[in-house]
Amino acid sequence: MMYLFLSLLLFVSDALASPGNAGGDHLIEFQASLSERTSLSGLTVEVVRLGSTKRIALTDDGRTLKDVPYDGVWVGSDVGAYSRTITVRLYGQQPTGEQVLLYSGVERTDSDDVATIGWRVNNVHEQYTAFRAPTSYPGNVSEIHVGLPLITAFGWGLFVLCYVGLLIRSTRREPSP
Amino acid sequence: MNPVRRNSITVGLFLLLSCAFSWPLILAPFSQHVSQQWDMYTLVWLMQAVSAEDAAWVFNGSAWPLGEPLYRMDSFLMASVAALMGRALDPWVFPALWVLLGPVLSAWAAERVAARVFEARWPWSLIAGGCFGFCGMAVTSLLEGHVYALLNPWLPLLLGSWTLALKEDGTLRQGLFAGICWSLCLLTSAYTGMVATLLVLVVACPALIHRKTTWHGLAGAALTSLPVGLLYIRMFVAHGESVRTPTTATVGDPLRVLDAGSIHLDTLAGWNGAVDMVKHSVSGPLGYTALSLALFAPIVILHRKHVKTLMCLALLGLVLALGPQLQLHDDDLNIPLLMYGIGVLGDAASFFHFPSRLLWLCTLAMGVLGAVVATQVAERRGGKWVAPLLVFMVVDVLCVTGAPFRTRQVSTVVPTIYEEAPDGLAVLDLFPEFGTFNADMSLYVNNLTCSYQVEHRRPIASQCLGTTVGRGPRVLMSKWLAGVFLSNQGLAEVVPLMQSLGFGAVVLHPDFYSHTDRPLMVQGLTEVMGPPTAVRKDGGEHLMLFTVPDAHASTPEARLAGYTAIEARVQ
Numbered sequence: 001m002m003y004l005f006l007s008l009l010l011f012v013s014d015a016l017a018s019p020g021n022a023g024g025d026h027l028i029e030f031q032a033s034l035s036e037r038t039s040l041s042g043l044t045v046e047v048v049r050l051g052s053t054k055r056i057a058l059t060d061d062g063r064t065l066k067d068v069p070y071d072g073v074w075v076g077s078d079v080g081a082y083s084r085t086i087t088v089r090l091y092g093q094q095p096t097g098e099q100v101l102l103y104s105g106v107e108r109t110d111s112d113d114v115a116t117i118g119w120r121v122n123n124v125h126e127q128y129t130a131f132r133a134p135t136s137y138p139g140n141v142s143e144i145h146v147g148l149p150l151i152t153a154f155g156w157g158l159f160v161l162c163y164v165g166l167l168i169r170s171t172r173r174e175p176s177p
Numbered sequence: 178m179n180p181v182r183r184n185s186i187t188v189g190l191f192l193l194l195s196c197a198f199s200w201p202l203i204l205a206p207f208s209q210h211v212s213q214q215w216d217m218y219t220l221v222w223l224m225q226a227v228s229a230e231d232a233a234w235v236f237n238g239s240a241w242p243l244g245e246p247l248y249r250m251d252s253f254l255m256a257s258v259a260a261l262m263g264r265a266l267d268p269w270v271f272p273a274l275w276v277l278l279g280p281v282l283s284a285w286a287a288e289r290v291a292a293r294v295f296e297a298r299w300p301w302s303l304i305a306g307g308c309f310g311f312c313g314m315a316v317t318s319l320l321e322g323h324v325y326a327l328l329n330p331w332l333p334l335l336l337g338s339w340t341l342a343l344k345e346d347g348t349l350r351q352g353l354f355a356g357i358c359w360s361l362c363l364l365t366s367a368y369t370g371m372v373a374t375l376l377v378l379v380v381a382c383p384a385l386i387h388r389k390t391t392w393h394g395l396a397g398a399a400l401t402s403l404p405v406g407l408l409y410i411r412m413f414v415a416h417g418e419s420v421r422t423p424t425t426a427t428v429g430d431p432l433r434v435l436d437a438g439s440i441h442l443d444t445l446a447g448w449n450g451a452v453d454m455v456k457h458s459v460s461g462p463l464g465y466t467a468l469s470l471a472l473f474a475p476i477v478i479l480h481r482k483h484v485k486t487l488m489c490l491a492l493l494g495l496v497l498a499l500g501p502q503l504q505l506h507d508d509d510l511n512i513p514l515l516m517y518g519i520g521v522l523g524d525a526a527s528f529f530h531f532p533s534r535l536l537w538l539c540t541l542a543m544g545v546l547g548a549v550v551a552t553q554v555a556e557r558r559g560g561k562w563v564a565p566l567l568v569f570m571v572v573d574v575l576c577v578t579g580a581p582f583r584t585r586q587v588s589t590v591v592p593t594i595y596e597e598a599p600d601g602l603a604v605l606d607l608f609p610e611f612g613t614f615n616a617d618m619s620l621y622v623n624n625l626t627c628s629y630q631v632e633h634r635r636p637i638a639s640q641c642l643g644t645t646v647g648r649g650p651r652v653l654m655s656k657w658l659a660g661v662f663l664s665n666q667g668l669a670e671v672v673p674l675m676q677s678l679g680f681g682a683v684v685l686h687p688d689f690y691s692h693t694d695r696p697l698m699v700q701g702l703t704e705v706m707g708p709p710t711a712v713r714k715d716g717g718e719h720l721m722l723f724t725v726p727d728a729h730a731s732t733p734e735a736r737l738a739g740y741t742a743i744e745a746r747v748q
Contacts, residue, residue, distance in 0.1 A: 081715075082716075085717075106688075108621060113586050134449075149449055150443060156576070160573075161469045164472075172476075
């Protein structure tokens with residue numbers, strides 16, 4: 001329940017507080033949500049941004065702003081000149097130290113304010129793969145976060161329907177003037 | 178209330194709503210856009226193409242050297258405005274104006290029609306405006322980049338004028354006006370034209386069946402709509418292919434293609450992040466205020482005129498927008514609906530990919546119904562208890578559709594490297610195809626290169642109209658050059674062929690190539706054209722410009738011969 005509340009709070013604050021950044025530093029955030037069945041001990045993102053290659057280690061220890069420590073969502077960020085796209089590879093580190101490629105692709109990052117790239121990492125029969133997912137903080141509750149607007153809309157719809165229903169019921173009890 | 182004051186308040190409220198709806202566009206309307214997807218780029222390109230000095234039905238500045246037919250452009254109406262005013266204005270001005278003012282005019286028209294034709298009273302008639310002008314489909318249009326659909330006062334005006342024209346005392350003038358509105362709907366977009374046609378049929382049915390109409394209204398409508406309709410059909414049939422080129426992984430299965438462009442039950446109720454990430458932002462949340470009011474219409478106002486017609490319109494629009502099969506989220510329920518028959522037609526249905534857009538019909542009828550019900554309730558119960566519904570409507574517009582939470586701030590800045598290319602000669606943007614499962618990225622980058630032309634004005638090889646994955650001269654040239662440079666064979670004929678085609682420069686997008694292909698492409702281009710003339714990292718892209726040695730303007734015959742030679746090599 002607390003995660004749900006935090007999700008709602010961060011969702012609204014993120015949406016309203018986007019500062020706009022034309023001409024300034026362009027922030028790209030990375031988030032990878034690990035399912036509980038994975039035993040990966042580290043995640044790294046290799047980014048080709050405007051011709052330069054960087055490796056960014058994702059963390060889940062609360063050092064980064066907005067990160068809830070040890071919740072299974074690993075985060076990292078990169079700041080640089082405005083970039084419409086990046087080429088990205090997500091690597092996971094197995095307990096043996098071996099690096100496994102989880103995802104590779106070209107991603108759009110053309111939002112002026114903050115561009116966020118999210119993944120969900122799964123372990124299917126000891127084969128690790130990651131697929132792109134809408135962003136997922138805080139907590140390992142990406143599905144709830146993604147569905148939050150829909151859940152809220154349902155609640156709102158029910159409230160409005162009840163209000164209108166009661167209003168109409170009351171008009172039918174009273175004779176029209 | 179004084180009509181001038183009332184209309185001023187109405188327009189003012191809708192303007193405020195529009196600024197919030199498209200937030201943060203109002204902060205810098207002409208130097209950014211707020212779309213999620215990529216069709217905005219080709220729309221801006223179209224604004225530039227139709228206002229160019231050499232503008233014609235076949236635009237020579239794109240799909241070079243073949244040129245690009247414009248007979249099937251998205252919106253003849255928006256293009257006409259750009260053709261008339263475009264030379265004096267930046268092409269980015271048009272979509273910004275459409276986004277900011279389009280919903281205002283659409284909503285105002287719906288509000289007025291609800292008040293004047295269907296007897297809703299102000300301020301309850303505002304519910305009709307809010308529900309129609311700022312509906313879920315309006316958000317989809319905004320985020321997809323099909324912003325021409327946002328300026329659509331014609332549909333509510335058609336509903337009003339056609340309803341009046343079909344009455345026993347309907348006049349020729351009302352019919353003429355209805356015909357003009359229908360034509361403007363068709364010229365706004367083909368889907369809007371289909372919505373308008375459905376509206377015309379549904380509204381006409383009861384009048385014709387009960388023979389309560391006179392010939393005046395019908396004749397007037399025919400006079401103004403038939404010429405435009407016939408011309409439109411003739412232009413569509415005479416130019417271009419009869420089957421749309423497939424672009425998605427659902428090729429060969431018309432039902433799945435239609436399903437992908439339909440409204441599903443979850444996207445009807447609200448929005449979620451996945452819709453914008455993988456479903457082209459296709460969602461059509463219905464305003465709960467108008468929906469709740471409309472649901473009670475059979476109890477409150479069934480006896481009133483036109484209510485049954487409005488209910489039929491809403492229901493038909495909804496059922497058709499749900500597509501061939503009722504789906505909860507994706508591919509789950511598979512319950513056949515009215516549209517199922519169209520899917521069975523196979524290729525014949527290939528142009529009808531987005532049944533979701535028929536939801537505009539539902540939102541208009543539902544909004545008007547909601548306004549009429551609210552009026553009735555206010556008359557019986559007093560305005561005090563109905564007033565919160567106006568606030569609810571604003572919550573629907575901003576929160577249920579999610580418009581201000583889903584927009585992005587995207588800069589319209591163009592990389593300066595194109596200015597280094599020789600003037601008057603064509604530019605080839607060189608990047609790889611992204612494969613079937615990343616067709617969206619192919620479309621995005623292709624459309625982006627089209628929008629750059631707005632600034633640099635040089636002919637480009639990219640094909641900009643329609644969905645062009647894997648098609649057009651740019652793709653052919655990319656395949657040919659990649660084949661040459663990766664195999665290191667045929668290097669000697671690259672420059673002569675580029676010269677014969679009239680290309681002055683190649684702009685390489687190196688970051689899109691794999692780390693193994695990237696150096697080979699740069700090495701190949703350097704070998705045949707010399708070192709890059711410029712390497713820049715502005716405008717959001719890392720680009721390398723290679724100038725074709727001794728480039729010159731070529732004759733159309735030489736261009737055609739060169740193109741045919743490259744086609745032969747690629748095949």
